[in-house]
Amino acid sequence: MxxxxxxxxxxxxxxxxxxxxxxxALGIIIGVAAVIAMVGIGNGAKSQxxxxxxxxxxxxxxxxxxxxxxxxxxxxxxxxxxLTVEDTEAIAREVAGVVSISPEVRDRNxxxxxxxxxxxxxxxxxxxxxxxxxxxxDSGTMFSDxxxxxxxxxxxxxxxVAKQLFPDVDPAGQILRVRNIPFVIRGVLKxxxxxxxxxxxxxxxxxPYTTHMRRINRRTTVSSIMIEASAPEAMQRIQDDxxxxxxxxxxxxxxxxxxxxxxxxxxxATATTRVMTSLLGAIAGVSLLVGGIGIMNIMLVSVTExxxxxxxxxxxxxxxxxxxxxxxxxxxxxxxxxxxxxxLLGIGISQSLSVLNGWPVLVSTNAILLAVGFSAIVGVLFxxxxxxxxxQLDPIEALRFE
Amino acid sequence: xSQPVVQLRDIRKTYRNGDLEVHAVRGxxxxxxxxxxVAIMGASGSGKSTLMNTLGCLDRPTSxxxxxxxxxxxxxxxxxxxxxxxxxxxxxxxxxxxLARTSALxxxxxxxxxxxxxxxxxxxxxxxxxxxxxxxxxxxxxxxxSQLSGGQQQRVAIARALVNQPRxxxxxxxxxxxxxxxxxxxxxVFQSLNEQGITLVMVTHELxxxxxCKRILVVRDGLVVRDEPVANRLIASEQLAKLRSxxxxxxLTSVAP
Numbered sequence: 001m002x003x004x005x006x007x008x009x010x011x012x013x014x015x016x017x018x019x020x021x022x023x024x025a026l027g028i029i030i031g032v033a034a035v036i037a038m039v040g041i042g043n044g045a046k047s048q049x050x051x052x053x054x055x056x057x058x059x060x061x062x063x064x065x066x067x068x069x070x071x072x073x074x075x076x077x078x079x080x081x082x083l084t085v086e087d088t089e090a091i092a093r094e095v096a097g098v099v100s101i102s103p104e105v106r107d108r109n110x111x112x113x114x115x116x117x118x119x120x121x122x123x124x125x126x127x128x129x130x131x132x133x134x135x136x137x138d139s140g141t142m143f144s145d146x147x148x149x150x151x152x153x154x155x156x157x158x159x160x161v162a163k164q165l166f167p168d169v170d171p172a173g174q175i176l177r178v179r180n181i182p183f184v185i186r187g188v189l190k191x192x193x194x195x196x197x198x199x200x201x202x203x204x205x206x207x208p209y210t211t212h213m214r215r216i217n218r219r220t221t222v223s224s225i226m227i228e229a230s231a232p233e234a235m236q237r238i239q240d241d242x243x244x245x246x247x248x249x250x251x252x253x254x255x256x257x258x259x260x261x262x263x264x265x266x267x268x269a270t271a272t273t274r275v276m277t278s279l280l281g282a283i284a285g286v287s288l289l290v291g292g293i294g295i296m297n298i299m300l301v302s303v304t305e306x307x308x309x310x311x312x313x314x315x316x317x318x319x320x321x322x323x324x325x326x327x328x329x330x331x332x333x334x335x336x337x338x339x340x341x342x343x344l345l346g347i348g349i350s351q352s353l354s355v356l357n358g359w360p361v362l363v364s365t366n367a368i369l370l371a372v373g374f375s376a377i378v379g380v381l382f383x384x385x386x387x388x389x390x391x392q393l394d395p396i397e398a399l400r401f402e
Numbered sequence: 403x404s405q406p407v408v409q410l411r412d413i414r415k416t417y418r419n420g421d422l423e424v425h426a427v428r429g430x431x432x433x434x435x436x437x438x439x440v441a442i443m444g445a446s447g448s449g450k451s452t453l454m455n456t457l458g459c460l461d462r463p464t465s466x467x468x469x470x471x472x473x474x475x476x477x478x479x480x481x482x483x484x485x486x487x488x489x490x491x492x493x494x495x496x497x498x499x500x501l502a503r504t505s506a507l508x509x510x511x512x513x514x515x516x517x518x519x520x521x522x523x524x525x526x527x528x529x530x531x532x533x534x535x536x537x538x539x540x541x542x543x544x545x546x547x548s549q550l551s552g553g554q555q556q557r558v559a560i561a562r563a564l565v566n567q568p569r570x571x572x573x574x575x576x577x578x579x580x581x582x583x584x585x586x587x588x589x590x591v592f593q594s595l596n597e598q599g600i601t602l603v604m605v606t607h608e609l610x611x612x613x614x615c616k617r618i619l620v621v622r623d624g625l626v627v628r629d630e631p632v633a634n635r636l637i638a639s640e641q642l643a644k645l646r647s648x649x650x651x652x653x654l655t656s657v658a659p
Contacts, residue, residue, distance in 0.1 A: 005515045018502040312499045315460060317488020317516040319481050363603070396460050399495065 006322050010329035017302075024298040025338035027291030028378065032371040033341025033349060033362075035284035037366035040350040042277025044360035049273050053266040055192055055201070057133045059099075059229040060239055061306060063087075063246070065221070066256035081221035082256045083211070090249060092289050095241045097234040100128035103222040105212045111205060113165045113176040113185075122159050122205045124212025124222075132228040140172035140187025143208055151210040155183045158202040160193040176205070181215055183207065218316030235261050281367075288371065291338070299331055299386035310390050311398025324391035331383020332376065340373035343368055405472050407570050407601045408434035408457060413466035415452050415624075427463070428454040434570075439596045440448035440603045440614035440633075444621035451574075453603050455623060456492055457484040458572050471569045490518050492563025496575035498545040498555040506541040506558045510534060513566045533561040537591055553584035560591055564600075571595070573604040577611050583645060589614040590638030614638060 011251035014021045065082045066076055088103040108115055127142050129135070143154045155176060159275055162171050176183045211220055220352040227242070229235045239259045246257055303310070310323055354361040404537050415427040434440055444450040445461045455461035455467065460483075468476040471490055478486065487493070500509045510530040514521055519589060521529065534540050537557035556576060563571055573592070577585035593614060594604055604615065612618050613636045620628035 002520070003519050007513075012504065012508065016501075021521060265474055274446060308499065309501055312501065313512070313516070314484065315458075315493050315499075316513045317484050317566075319484050319516075321481075396455055399499065 002322065003325065006325045007329055009322075010326045010333065013326065013332055020298065020302070021334060023332045025297055027294035028288070028335050028338030028375050029188045029291075029342040029345060031284070031288030031291035032375055033346035034287050035281065035371040035374075036343060036346025036363060036367050037282040037349040037353065037361075038280035040272065040346070040361045040363045041279045041353065041359060041366050043362035043367075044354070046273040046277060047272060047358045047362050050266070051264065052195065053269055054134065055195065057228065057262065058228070059232055059235060060132055060262045061227045061229055061235055061242065062260050063091075063225040063227070063242060065224070066258065073247045077259045080256055081219075081224055082250060083222050084220065085213075087246060087249060088222065088246060089222070091225065091227065091242055094245055095238055097230045097238050098227050099105060099229045099230050100131045100182060102126040102132055102226050103209050104129075104224045104226055105209050105217070105219070106223045107212070107217050109178055109216070111161070111165070111173070111176055111178050113174060114169060116165050118161060118164045120158075120203050120205055120206060122212065122216060124209035125206055126370035127224070128228070129206065132226050135192060136190045137187045138190040139170065140185070140235060143331065147303045148208040149392075150209050151214050152208060153183045153208045153211060153215065154186050155205050156187045156189055156202040157185060158189050160200055160202040161205055162188045168341035170287060178205075178207075178216060191387060224363065232263065261344070261350050278370060285374075287327050288374055288378070290383075292335070292382045295331055295335055295378065297326060297385060299383055300389070301328065303386045303390045306390075307393060307398050307401040310393050311395050312366075314393065315399060320391040323393075327387035327390050328380065328383050331387070332379040335375045335379030335383075336372070339372040343372060343373065346371070403538060404436055404647075406433040406435050406469075407438075408432065408603075409469040409472055410456075411466065411467045412455060413453075413463045414457065415449075416464045425624055427456070427573065430624075430626055432626065434603065434617070436601050437596070437599055438601055439592070439614075439616040441615035441618045441619060442603065443609070443612055443618060444486070444603045445607070448621045449624040450605055452624075454572065454603075457570075457603060459486050463553075484490075484516075488513055489518070489566060490569045491513060492560075492566070492568040492571040493654045494559050494563050494571065494573040494576045496578040498547070498552070498579070500555055500558055500562075502547060504540060505544050505546060505551070505607075506534060507531070507549070509558055510543075510562045510565050512580075515563060517566060528538055529563070529565055533565040534558070534562060536595070537561045545656075551584070552571050552580050553587050556580065556584075556588050557591060560595075560636070564595070565630075565645070569601065571602045572601055573602065575605055575607070577606065577608070585611060586638050586641050586645070588644065589636075593638050602633055610636070 043335065063083060065080045067080055087102055088101060092098060092101045102125045107122050108119065109122050110119050126148055127145055130137070130142055137156065138159065140156070142156060147154050157171055166174065167169065172187055173197065174185050176185050189202070195201050207216070227238065229238050239261060242259050243255065247255060250256055255314045313323060349362050350361040351360055410430055410432040413430045419428055429469055430453060442450050442453060444478040452461065456463050457557050459470070463476055466476065467474060470486065475483070475486060507527070507530050510533050513525045514529065518546070531540060531543060534543050537553060537560050539557050539561065542550065542554065547558070550558065577588055580588060589611060590603070592602055606612050613632055613634065615632055616635065617631050618628070619626050
C-alpha cells in the first residue's frame, strides 16, 4: 500500500518540524474555535430571547378593546370598553381550537397582610390563566371554576408579593386585604422573573375575574381576553374566527377591538438575535478562511524550503504522485488536527464565557460539523496548489537547489 | 562474457537555450560490466554531469539508446524511471543530501518506503540496520545528521543507496565536501563494496581520488576522450595505514625536545 507509506512519510515530515506544524495549525485552531464560540454565544442569546417570549405563554392569542374617542379626542388601544365576559363565553363556545380562555381585568391597589402593605397589580382571571401563561403553582392551590362562579374572595400571590408581605411565613391560608375586603390566600405562583419589557411578572395578585369585577373595581367590561390555541398553525384561523365573531356580536362594520398573537412578538425578537448570530458567524468564518490561506502560505514556503528534500525523494524513486499526496496529507493533517483542537478550544471558550460572564452559551452540533468540515476542505483546497507545485519539480534542479 | 550493466549507444543530449542549441553530450557509446569501478573525470561543462544524470535515469537523452541491466530505458516516462531509480540504482551525492532532523535509520529506510513492493516494517528496519552495518555505522542508527561528522553522513548516504540492493551505485563527487583523510575512508568503503561485487560509477575531478577506481573515463566537450584502466591503483587501507604512521612520526618529532 503506497498510500500508507506516503502517510508515514508525511507524518514523519510533520514531526520533524513540530514548531512549524503547530504554528500552521494555529490559524485553523483559532478559526474553528472562533466559529464555535461566536455561534455558541449567538445561539445562547437567541435561546434566551426565545425563553423570555415563551414565558409569556404558549400559542397565545390576545384580544384587546379598540380605541375610545370622545369629542374628537382619541384614546389609545384598549381605551374603549367594548369587551365583555359574554364575548369571552361566546369565543369559548363558538371558536374551534381554543384550548383555554381567560378574560383579564387589571388594577393597581394597595394590599395589606401580615401587618405589612404593598402596592401591586391585581388581575382578575379564570383558572385557565395558569395554562395560558404556562405558569405553575409553587405552593398551595389555584382557585377553581366554582370560586369564579361564586365570586369567592380568594387569591393567589406572585412570588414577589409573597416575599414582600410574608418574609418568613407560608402565605397559604393567610388573609390578604384589598380595599379592606379580606381575601383567603390559596397559594403562591412559581417565580417567572422579568418579562421581555423589564417588568417583574411576579409582582402581582391573581383573583377570580368575577370577584375583581364585582368586588374590587365594579366594572362590566374586561381589559383583554387571552386565548390559548391548540397549535401554532391554528393561530391565524382562530384570530380570523374571533374577529368575525366579535364583529357580528358587536354589530359594527369597523372592528372596535384588536386581535394580536404572540408569534409576531417572538418573530421580531428572534429576528434581531438571528442577524447577530449570522454576523458573528460570518466574522468567525472569515478568520477560518484566513487560517486556510495561512496553511497555503506555509505550505508554499515549505515547498521552496524543502526543494532539496523533494529532489532527494524524487531521485531515490518517489513518483510525482507520492510527493503530491505527501504534501496534501500534510496539509490535511494540519487542518483537521487544527479543526479538532479548535473544536475543543471553542467549547472551552464557550463554557468559560458562560461561567465567567453568565452569558447563556449554546454550542450547536451544526456549528461544530460546519467548522470541522470547512477546515478539512480548506486543507485539501489550499494544500493542493503547493502539493502540485512540489510534484512538478525537476529532480536534477531540485537537487542542485541551495 | 556476462551482460553489461550499462550499455550506452551514441548518446546525445542537446539543451535548447532560446535560439542557442547547447550540445552537452555529443555521441557517447560505453559499456560497463558487472563488478567494474569507473571514475568519470572532466572539467566543468565537459558534459560529465549530463552523462551522470543520464546514467542515473534522472534525465532522458535526446537520442541514442541506454540499456540498464539489459533493459532499454531511454524511452521510459517519469514514473517508470522513478521506479528504476528506486530498484536498480543507488545515489550518493556530493552534499550527502540526508533529510535533516531525521535519524540515520529513517534516512536509510526512505528508499524502501518508495519501493513498488514496500517491505514490512520489521523487514525495513532490519534491512536498514544491515545496510548501516556494511558502512560501519550500526551503532549510530538513531543519530541525527547534525550529530554525525561529514564522513559519517556520507556513509549513511551510501547505506541509503545500498538498501534496495541496486545493480549500479552512482556517486557524484562523493568526496567533494570531505577532507583528504575522510575522503580516503569513503573510498575505502567504495572499494570494499566493489570487492563484494557491486558495480560503481563515480564522478570526480580529483585524480588521486580517481586512482582508487579501476577504470577512468575522461570526458571533454561532450565526448569520451580517454578510457583506460587505472595504472597505479591506490588501496584505501594501505593509504590510511601510511597516513597513520606519518601522523605518529610527526607526533614523535613534535614531542621530542
